[in-house]
Amino acid sequence: MPEPMNSWRTLLLRIGDKCTEYGGSVDYREHIDTCYSVLLRELEHSRDDIIELLLQCAEQLPHKIPFYGVLAGLINLENEDFTKEIVANTLTKFQDAIEEGSCDRIRLSMRFLTCLQVPDEFERVMVGVQSYLSIRRHSHDILFSVFDTGGDNALDRKDFLEDLWDRIQVLSHHGWKADSGNAL
Structure with missing residues (x-):
């Protein structure tokens, strides 16, 4: 028997679609409240499926990550284990990546x-990334270079991961706020 159109899956996939930020006329808070209520009610029956779809949505619909982060935070108020599992799975996906x-x-x-407001875990990830970057083999191949740094020496060039990490560090030091006039 097919699920109704307003199933938790549909709500999770379409959260925010009709919000004013995307050209619609519905307040995003209504979407979040509706999705939160339905997910909380379905947790007992579909916990693993909800976690799996939530993680897939965060990866495949990155423009909606703030919505998924808020949902996880709201559910955390009622069910900390659910959110711990989301964080653990996200950390595993991060490590795999x-x-x-x-x-x-x-x-x-x-x-x-x-977006998950998990400062201790996030700090642990940051330390882990720093450790990884300190022991990883630096690639001097020009194909992995992001920008020409003007240096004549290939050793002066950063590869993609090093450049990405430097940009993350800048954001971290500026309270995770990006200057829109300055390309990061």
Whole structure:
């Protein structure tokens, strides 16, 4: 028997779609409240499926990450174990992305982690990334260079991960606020 159109899956996938920020006429708070209520009610029956879809949505619909972060935070008020599992799974995905060298997945996992308001775990991830970058083999291949730094020496050039990490560090030191006039 097919699920009704307003199932938790549909709500999770479409959260924010009709909000004014996306050209609609509905307040985003209504979407969040509705989705939160339905997810909380469905947790008992579909916990693993909800976690899996929430993580997939955060990865495949990155423009909605703030919505998913707020949902996780609201559910955390009622069910801390659910949110702990989301954080743990996100950290696992982050670690897998690092091992695979998947820069897009690294970026998306970091973005989702920052939206989850988990400062201790996030700090642990930051320390782990710093440790990884300090022991990883630096690639001197020009193909992995992001920008020409003007240096004549290939050793002066940064590869993509080093450049990404430097940009994350700048954001961290500026309270996670990006200057829109300055390309990060």
